[in-house]
Amino acid sequence: MPEPLLQLSGVHAAYGQVEVLRGIDLTVGEGEVVVLLGANGAGKTTTLRAICGMVGTRGSVQLAGTELVGKPTEWIVRRGISHVPQGRGVFGVLDVEENLRVGAWGRKDGKGIEADIERWYGVFPRLAERRHQLAGGMSGGEQQMLAIARGLMARPRLLLLDEPSLGLAQIITRGLFAQLEDINREESVAMLIVEQNAELALSFAHRGYVIESGSIVLSGTADEVRGNDDMRRAYLGY
């Protein structure tokens, strides 16, 4: 088996005295879509934050063999990870296009940046219509599209998505996931998705993990995870 793109081994993370992750092992392969499921407070968001160096972390997080633990966030994200944070975190007082340019902060290829901006406008036409509007004034769905497009502007090898469906209407969520699927297929961007909507996420993920109280309790292919009885009762509701 080739070396995975992202490998977490024995990752512990704590906010002050409160330990939130208790030895997480997780991998994401090149071009793979992996979903991380779990209840509120199980440690899903913290796992993403640990990867980005945004929380005090022990253990090992490797991106294509490079150790990330102990490195500053800005260094980590320049290694090819884009983090689309929960609640989107768009820059409300910047306009849409400026948000996209901030996403391309680490890139030096001016022409490539312009081309990518146009490309994501093509994928998300709503953003093109609003390119000179302040991001803060847009709807939740539009902000989510912007956050994802902004994340992709960095040309990441790995996209971390934290609750992309949060606060979105069902139909918008479906459209969003369809687009994510396209992006994954065409760009072979690997994705690690934290999602409440387990059904939807498992329908396009390759593999899944279930986290409980800071530990991985179940992992397998999307079908295996979906087929697990405990899993079904807990997260799928049937």
Added chain:
Amino acid sequence: MTARVVLEGSRTHRVWQGAGLLLAALVVLLLPVLTSDFRLGQFSLVIAYAVAVLGLNLVTGFSGQISLGHGAFFGLGAYTTAILVSDHGWSWAATVPVAALLGLALGFVVGVPALRLHGLYLAVITLAVGVAFPVVVSQPIGLALGTGGVAGKPVRIAWDKPAWFGLDVSDRGWTFIVMAAIAGALFWIATGLVRSRIGRSMVALRDNGTAAAISGIWPAEVKTVAFAVSALYGSIGGSLYLLTTPIVSPSTVGFTITLLFITAMVLGGAATVSGAWIGGLAMVFLPYYTAEWAGQLPLLRSLTDQPGLFANVIYGVILIVFIYFVPSGLVPLLTGLRARFLVIVPPEAAAVASGGSATTAGEPDGGLSRPTPAIGGPTDPAAPHAGTPVDTARRR
């Protein structure tokens, strides 16, 4: 060496306390017998400053509100006393309640915006009050009130030692003893205040405003009281100041003295009562010895004819050093030292660790000198820019 464990409020504790008080009284009575009038003047000034610094401790240390206008409260007390004594022939003692009430009123007025405003806005308002005060007293409006303008307000307060007082002390010594007695009472009241319900509310509010509000503390009430009491102490400090110095001028009550009060507070320990004494000592003796020392070094002497400026540099450096390395001030360090010999356990803590060893004993001072996480209390982890503790600790 094992430390002695004493239960707070127990008989042994009272004996220790009594012994401490007796020792303090003895020092106060013996100083005038043993030292010169010059030194007594310095110690009297320590008392005046310590009372003012204590006011700052109450509002900033205990209730966590930034006050950058303490010099104005100090000045209000000093000017009130000076004008009433010089122009209206009042006795010093009669002016003190007036100064205290005016201080209370100004503190209340400054505290009212604190009801709606937090942190930096409050800092800006108090800063403006502190900077505006010396300007107002030197303007025509101040002159009309009898402030004496830029030149300042001279005042002569001379006390004769009463015949019934048995000790052979000078008039200066008698003044010192009276000042010490007044300060003793003020410190005793402050100790009671911080241990009272309202004092505990102040600390709770400082540490976690939301939680305090939920548990039934009324923030508005507590904050305004803290400001008013703080100003009252500052104002009385100003009145006491005139027993040591025969003039008050705009330059005495400028922004610099506010900065020195703040440094003094941090030095002793912001969230302590007794730290104000250390602060007062520093405010008097640090410039004195700095000037002496700078006067002896030809290099420094050639730079300026005002060696007091070197003291300000040292104040600034002390402030930075303490913020970085001793954020809770000297008093908690000293109580830590005392705890190696004598541990005072509050009853609740003793109940938990019954028969507890010396090392696990509760906090000295009944938790008053709890190692404060930061000056003025910890940051609210939920604050918009503070981030989570670990998160910020990890940054860069």
Added chain:
Amino acid sequence: MSPNIDNPAYLLQLVTSGLTNGALYALVALAVVLVYKTTSHINLAQGEMATLGAFAVFELGRHGVPVWIAIGIALVLSFLFGAGLERGLIRPLEKRGVFPVILATLALFLIINALVAIFWGTQPVAAPRPFPSGIEDKFDILTGPPPFFITHVALGILAVLVALLVGLWLLLEKTKLGLGYRAVAANREAAEVMGIPVGRMFMFGWGIAAALGTLAAGLVAETAGTLDFNSMAAILIFGLAAATLGGFDSVPGAAVGGLALGLVMAVVPGVFTFIKGDLSLVIALIVVLVVLLVRPQGLFGTKTLERV
């Protein structure tokens, strides 16, 4: 009321002097805002750092450096000094909250103020004069009586303010550095996740603020004709008041706030002449109080301060 209330030349003169002073307050307010926007801190030593910068201009001038070149050098030095202070002194305190940082800036205030007085004395020195400031250096507009004229100094100060605003606007809106700065100001954590070096943006803000302060102090000395170690103490209060009025996180707010405050402080005593003496600080205090109680975020500000 002033007897000259219906005299246009008198009123115009009030407005001009108000705007000139207001431009100086605006510069200090801009410095305060540029630090506040990204770091959420107020640098209370801003004024003292500015005084130090103005003395650097003075010192260079004394050694024969032409005044505009001296100003240029001092601006660069101030930028480095400000950025260095942020990195060396303020950043380590960052995680401990607002209060330790305020205390550190107060300590800086004490130290710089005293050092300036030690090295350059407590007596005022002749200010460096970048603009022609003789008695005849003015444009007569109404011959009067009373006449109305604009001095070259006033014109120069307003021109500097306008040039600075344009320059700042270009820097913040049209450069990548400015984009990064605004991103950090808007959402620090998200900016970090984008790979923006947040710390460098803090240093940038402090550096620009220090340079602006130096410029402001130089112009304050120019208008006063003299420079001393306490030159900027009151101006800092006016700058803070202007920043409060405009909104602590708004660059245009700082400019408008400064000009408005300058106007109020010139026109109120000029019209209501029964106000005796210089109570400009009191007026500034009242402006701050009214703004904070009526509209705490100021005229153009967005966030409200919620930190203690």
